[in-house]
Amino acid sequence: MPGRKLETSIHWVMRIVTYSMLAVIAYIIIDIAWHGLPTISWEFLTGFPRRSGAEGGILPAIAGTLLLVTGTIIVALPLGMASAIYLSEYARSGRFTYFIRLAIITLAGVPSIVFGLFGLGLFVLFLKMGASILAGSLTLACMILPTIIVSSEEALKAVPQALREGSLALGATKWETIRRNVLPYSVSGMLTGSILGIGRAAGETAPILLTVAAFYLPKLPRSIFDQVMALPYHLYVLATQMPNADEVRPMQYGTALVLIALVLGLNMFAIIFRNRVRKKYRW
Amino acid sequence: MVGENSSIVKTINLDFYYGAVKALHGISINITPGQATALIGPSGCGKSTFLRTLNRMNDIIDGTRVEGEVYIDNQDIYRGDIDVVALRRKVGMVFQKSNPFPKSIFENIAYGPRIHGFDKSSYNEIVERSLIRAGLWNEVKDRLDKNALDLSGGQQQRLCIARALAVDPRILLMDEPASALDPKSTARIEDLIAELRERYTIIIVTHNMQQAARVSDFTAFFYEGELVEFGATKQIFTKPIKKQTEDYITGRFG
Numbered sequence: 001m002p003g004r005k006l007e008t009s010i011h012w013v014m015r016i017v018t019y020s021m022l023a024v025i026a027y028i029i030i031d032i033a034w035h036g037l038p039t040i041s042w043e044f045l046t047g048f049p050r051r052s053g054a055e056g057g058i059l060p061a062i063a064g065t066l067l068l069v070t071g072t073i074i075v076a077l078p079l080g081m082a083s084a085i086y087l088s089e090y091a092r093s094g095r096f097t098y099f100i101r102l103a104i105i106t107l108a109g110v111p112s113i114v115f116g117l118f119g120l121g122l123f124v125l126f127l128k129m130g131a132s133i134l135a136g137s138l139t140l141a142c143m144i145l146p147t148i149i150v151s152s153e154e155a156l157k158a159v160p161q162a163l164r165e166g167s168l169a170l171g172a173t174k175w176e177t178i179r180r181n182v183l184p185y186s187v188s189g190m191l192t193g194s195i196l197g198i199g200r201a202a203g204e205t206a207p208i209l210l211t212v213a214a215f216y217l218p219k220l221p222r223s224i225f226d227q228v229m230a231l232p233y234h235l236y237v238l239a240t241q242m243p244n245a246d247e248v249r250p251m252q253y254g255t256a257l258v259l260i261a262l263v264l265g266l267n268m269f270a271i272i273f274r275n276r277v278r279k280k281y282r283w
Numbered sequence: 284m285v286g287e288n289s290s291i292v293k294t295i296n297l298d299f300y301y302g303a304v305k306a307l308h309g310i311s312i313n314i315t316p317g318q319a320t321a322l323i324g325p326s327g328c329g330k331s332t333f334l335r336t337l338n339r340m341n342d343i344i345d346g347t348r349v350e351g352e353v354y355i356d357n358q359d360i361y362r363g364d365i366d367v368v369a370l371r372r373k374v375g376m377v378f379q380k381s382n383p384f385p386k387s388i389f390e391n392i393a394y395g396p397r398i399h400g401f402d403k404s405s406y407n408e409i410v411e412r413s414l415i416r417a418g419l420w421n422e423v424k425d426r427l428d429k430n431a432l433d434l435s436g437g438q439q440q441r442l443c444i445a446r447a448l449a450v451d452p453r454i455l456l457m458d459e460p461a462s463a464l465d466p467k468s469t470a471r472i473e474d475l476i477a478e479l480r481e482r483y484t485i486i487i488v489t490h491n492m493q494q495a496a497r498v499s500d501f502t503a504f505f506y507e508g509e510l511v512e513f514g515a516t517k518q519i520f521t522k523p524i525k526k527q528t529e530d531y532i533t534g535r536f537g
């Protein structure tokens with residue numbers, strides 16, 4: 001039967017495509033781990049760079065990225081969650097809401113270098129924050145806001161309407177209903193989606209390039225108005241700005257490994273968290 | 284004709300719109316306290332819509348509009364300054380599909396008392412009393428801290444009834460409360476309604492003609508958004524005045 005044969009071949013094509021994608025990811029991770037692990041040492045993780053980063057450690061870059069991620073979370077999470085609550089629970093469906101949604105989708109599609117230039121123009125220059133952790137965090141926050149809003153809204157929409165009606169029918173106000181009978185079941189989903197977005201922010205280079213990242217700054221920042229080094233930008237510097245790129249190859253791999261571990265760690269945490277909470281609420 | 288004082292739910296020329304679609308046409312009805320009233324009629328006749336105008340649950344649907352007057356306890360509930368929270372406390376509701384909150388049995392019942400700021404020390408007593416009235420106490424008294432979603436379908440619906448009773452309503456709206464249940468659970472709910480009608484004014488939407496005949500004192504027949512006939516259940520089911528009512532009850536349509 002030719003139909004049967006076609007079924008089998010389509011099945012295999014799909015399977016091979018999926019497996020080859022896995023293979024690519026596995027290759028990247030294994031290659032980086034293979035070349036990067038020998039570089040990883042206590043001194044590398046906790047030491048300061050020397051000779052423009054050709055030697056020494058990457059502590060300032062690790063600290064910088066962690067600070068930027070933290071700053072981004074502090075800014076973007078409340079804003080994103082509040083917007084999602086407004087859109088999902090309060091906004092009436094109409095032309096205005098439609099345009100808000102359109103704006104959010106558009107924002108998600110803006111290239112990250114444009115966010116970098118926007119951050120430079122607004123935060124660094126116009127608001128006179130200078131190249132600083134504050135400016136960089138705000139820029140990254142703008143970039144991941146759409147992700148946080150969309151995933152938070154999905155988490156809110158996953159809560160059955162019947163639970164809202166049940167609460168309202170008992171005389172609860174809208175906000176009481178949201179606070180007591182919607183948010184408790186959706187906040188974990190909102191956080192998970194947001195963490196995945198934040199993982200992306202941790203690895204971005206373009207938005208921080210113009211707003212915060214230092215080429216070479218072998219010390220830790222004192223305040224949010226200081227510049228910092230950051231892992232993705234440091235990696236870019238090591239790979240392209242060194243007189244002899246081959247010589248610093250181990251430093252490149254080591255930095256890449258730390259960055260990947262950080263982002264994957266964040267994502268892993270989000271996924272485990274989500275799976276645990278999913279078991280708790282079912283309807 | 285019943286006088287002004289003996290009416291607990293009264294509507295005058297009530298029209299209801301979903302956007303441009305008119306779902307209720309000039310409903311005027313007068314429901315006396317302490318009685319069970321059944322709303323019957325084919326799907327889409329407006330009986331559920333009517334029920335939901337009585338505690339303003341239709342407010343949460345975008346683009347809906349009410350014209351005419353609805354009085355609960357002689358108070359026009361669509362006037363600007365009405366307190367919807369107080370209204371919904373007075374007019375409890377049980378939905379077609381049981382909707383227990385994914386919380387413990389105790390917290391489900393205590394939900395209403397919590398939002399209305401009842402004294403915390405009264406929760407134990409309220410939970411027990413509500414569950415007893417809903418005929419669920421003996422089945423759950425040893426596992427009040429267990430998740431309500433672990434209860435059976437019939438138990439979940441009785442939990443929702445208990446939850447509505449916990450804020451001490453005067454009126455209980457029931458939107459086909461047994462339509463998703465098996466016959467045995469349905470019988471339990473019907474027994475329960477028979478008990479509750481001693482204490483509360485009950486308005487129940489049902490598809491099931493026998494159920495309407497069994498549980499109600501009065502019956503209102505809705506057809507295509509209009510109130511065709513309203514009277515004592517006995518009279519509606521034995522000597523309906525309108526031909527449409529008779530056709531529906533005898534199963535000629537709907």
